[in-house]
Amino acid sequence: MGARMVDxxxxxxxxxxxxxxxxxxxxxxxxxxxxVSHMGEIEVRGPQAFDLVNYISTNNAxxxxxxxAHYAGLLYETGCFVDDILVHKVADDSxxxxxxxxxxxxxxxxxASYAPKFDVEVENAGPKYAQIAVQGPKGPATLQxxxxxxxxxxxxxxxxDGEVSGTPARIARTGYTGEDGFEIYVAPxxxxxxxxxLMQAGEEFGIKPAGLGARNTLRLExxxxxxxxxxxxxxxxxxADLSWIVKMDKGDFVGREVLQQQQAEGVKRKLVGFEMxxxxxxxxxxxxxxxxxxxxxxxxxxxxxxxxxNIGMCYVPTEHARIGxxxxxxxxxxxVDAITVPTPFYKRPK
Amino acid sequence: MSSYPDHFKYTKEHEWVSAEGxxxxxxxxxxxxxxxxxxxxxxxxxxxxxxxxxxxxxxxESVKAVSDIYSPVSGEVVEVNDLLTASPExxxxxxxGAAWLVKIKLSAPDEIKALMSTADYQTYIxxx
Numbered sequence: 001m002g003a004r005m006v007d008x009x010x011x012x013x014x015x016x017x018x019x020x021x022x023x024x025x026x027x028x029x030x031x032x033x034x035x036v037s038h039m040g041e042i043e044v045r046g047p048q049a050f051d052l053v054n055y056i057s058t059n060n061a062x063x064x065x066x067x068x069a070h071y072a073g074l075l076y077e078t079g080c081f082v083d084d085i086l087v088h089k090v091a092d093d094s095x096x097x098x099x100x101x102x103x104x105x106x107x108x109x110x111x112a113s114y115a116p117k118f119d120v121e122v123e124n125a126g127p128k129y130a131q132i133a134v135q136g137p138k139g140p141a142t143l144q145x146x147x148x149x150x151x152x153x154x155x156x157x158x159x160x161d162g163e164v165s166g167t168p169a170r171i172a173r174t175g176y177t178g179e180d181g182f183e184i185y186v187a188p189x190x191x192x193x194x195x196x197x198l199m200q201a202g203e204e205f206g207i208k209p210a211g212l213g214a215r216n217t218l219r220l221e222x223x224x225x226x227x228x229x230x231x232x233x234x235x236x237x238x239x240a241d242l243s244w245i246v247k248m249d250k251g252d253f254v255g256r257e258v259l260q261q262q263q264a265e266g267v268k269r270k271l272v273g274f275e276m277x278x279x280x281x282x283x284x285x286x287x288x289x290x291x292x293x294x295x296x297x298x299x300x301x302x303x304x305x306x307x308x309x310n311i312g313m314c315y316v317p318t319e320h321a322r323i324g325x326x327x328x329x330x331x332x333x334x335x336v337d338a339i340t341v342p343t344p345f346y347k348r349p350k
Numbered sequence: 351m352s353s354y355p356d357h358f359k360y361t362k363e364h365e366w367v368s369a370e371g372x373x374x375x376x377x378x379x380x381x382x383x384x385x386x387x388x389x390x391x392x393x394x395x396x397x398x399x400x401x402x403x404x405x406x407x408x409x410x411e412s413v414k415a416v417s418d419i420y421s422p423v424s425g426e427v428v429e430v431n432d433l434l435t436a437s438p439e440x441x442x443x444x445x446x447g448a449a450w451l452v453k454i455k456l457s458a459p460d461e462i463k464a465l466m467s468t469a470d471y472q473t474y475i476x477x478x
Contacts, residue, residue: 303391
């Protein structure tokens, strides 16, 4: 395949195959295939599965129908992130959580620590699943060739348990690229075969394997958070511009008290998107100045291949968290002009 | 593309230099551009800048990373390749030719002798 591998949280991961820019554009215009088997899975089953899931996550799982998924925060009592997760409701007594690779064990321990109060079973189910993401406008057509499960009726953030190439698969219309497409969960022993078959099925559409590098630029353009960058154990969802996944009215949940207080007092800093206006690229960790004074930091930044601009996200004091605020990103000791802009940077044409 | 000219000398940081008439032309190697991936930005010193062998003189950025450029030799920058301001991607296409970075008037021409030969460099990067 000609993949360049890197160590990513203990996993040998393909960072790029044909080239980051090429892979990025292929996902935006055709279809790309991502091996994301490193993602973790945690299963919660039992009569009180819903109660536990709703207690440990910020979104309202009561709104989920069977076969529906949503994005949520997994928080400490401090209101800050343990991780960000996808909650899939399989049945009233069965939930499937997709979590970040490097956080899997920590997430499991965290969730399991609340389990004794509930009639549930929590399983660290990572080894049971491999995950392949088929992303891009031609993603559905590619996957449809390998499954009898009808894909068209599966709405965004919904999933079905069906089959892919004769093997049981959880087929979810989710993704981390800002494009249409699916994430499929299969038994690890079946994954290499399915990967090869997907590559063949997508050949007519110009499918290419895509690596972690493209995954990062794609999610940045779509303004999706990455744990360790936009969110971590010192940041709350309200600061991270993720108040839409916090449902205060759903009842008690871990971290609620702190968030309620923060909501009442107002957050001190906020995540905003920016675009470089002068020559230079703001990157992860670079300092942000406003009016010549230190004001925050870049959480993720770099060139946006689809937009032909240098973009990023950064934390700034709330009073400056408005669109059109001039900022300076410190690039190798020199302030370079940038401006805050509306997000997402990229939205796929419907 | 991936041929390494015999008259080049190489650094461990993946720069090349070719000296002629007291002036060294330098760039980054094919191997370096390949490791970096799609190059989108190149930051170079201005003509007249004094540079020292082994010290940072600029940087090259790909979509995913920033990498420092080290001068293989000491001297004074006499010419900068303007091509790279508008077309940094040329560094991926022709790193040993059209996409040279800067020309340096050598203050210690003997420094070059200490750098790697083409054969040594190819061994160093695991022969491509």
